[in-house]
Amino acid sequence: MNSPLESSALFYLGPVPITQAVLTTWVIMAVLVIGGYLLTRRLTLIPDTRQAALELIVETIDIQISETTGASPTPYRSFIGTLFVFILVANWSSLIPGVEPPTAQLETDAALASLVFFSVIWFGLRGAGVGGYLKSFAAPNPVMIPLNMLASITRVFSMFVRLFGNMMSGVFVIGIVASLAGLFVPIPLMALDMLTGLVQAYIFAVLAMVFISATVNDARSAKPPSEPEKDT
């Protein structure tokens, strides 16, 4: 078993090393994109079971976004929804024998946290402009500017560490137990790992939404809204 703190390249594309996590991510991407395309090819006005399930997923995510932000879910649906679905599938990919979840690797979680960090900036700029976004760091008063700037980094770092720690530990525990106790003993731990994966995906997505909405709201409170939000 390789250390999760170390990533070894399977092969190289030029100077870019392709690790197991990247390869698994590509497979997950392919499955999600192709599956999404196949599932949404024939959407009708009167939904069947398949379409009803898809709409249930989308509406559930929309409700979560609306309840968290109090705003329309349209601008955030793709980003937050994709984060949730990708992290969930990535976490649950550990159930396939021989597959190590990408989220148990440091780079993947760091990449997701980086995307959240930049998405906060992006949505903040879109929602209130440069001035409004920068003024959001002075909320509730300018004394908080250093702390807010530091918080914008640390909160993302905490997300990254939380996800990495939970998933890496799960993989570790299952690997150790499987190596010690045989084939079927880790099954309860795998079920627990599924729950952990679902909870972590939910937490990551909700925290991302909270960070984005907090920044957008702070920025809007600093500057009146001038234009409607657009879908990404």
Next chain:
Amino acid sequence: MTIDFWGLGLQAINVLILVWLLSRVFWRPVAAAIVARRDAAQAILTDAKATRAKADAALAELTSARDGIAEEREALLAKAAKEARAASAATLAEARAKAESLLTRAAETRDREAAAARAKAEKEATELAVDIARKLLTRVTTAEIQETFLTLLLAEVDRLSTQDKATLAATPGGITLVSPTALDGAAQATVTQALRQKLATLPKLHFVTDPALIAGFEIRTPHFVLHNSWQADLDGILKALNHAA
């Protein structure tokens, strides 16, 4: 612990690409389907509301029309009742007038018929009384009564004017003396003698019997009749009673 920044960047790009792809093939189509169905449902609800509004308006119009019909019906019924009352009153008045006219005419007819009946009864009673008297007198005729009638006849002749007496005396063919019973020779001679004393010239006397006289003597010529009998008296009484009725 080292961080593979190539891997970090590659994963970030991978997730960004996944966000973009899923946005195109999953999130937008499903959200669009939800919005389309919501819009369709909203359109159906709007149509239903519009249809309901139309139905309510039609119902209100129908109710108004029904109320109008009811009011018109009430008005027509009231008018018809009023006209019926007027017609009934007119008919009743006309019938009452006709009835009063009929009653008047009936009363007049009744009075007229009663008067006629009364007159007829009186006439019949008079005739009956005269008949009774005639029959009674028939039973009580005597020689003394005849002598009285002869005296009365002579008095009548005596009351005639001279010219009438001369005319009577000059009657061609003689005069007829009518008596209820046949006169014997003595009686004829007595009558002849008495008349000769009253008339200067006595024409020939023809003695004729007529029981209808009951009692009395009458002188008859082609142009003159001197009534002097119960029959003449009774006829006079009958005529007078009839005239009085």
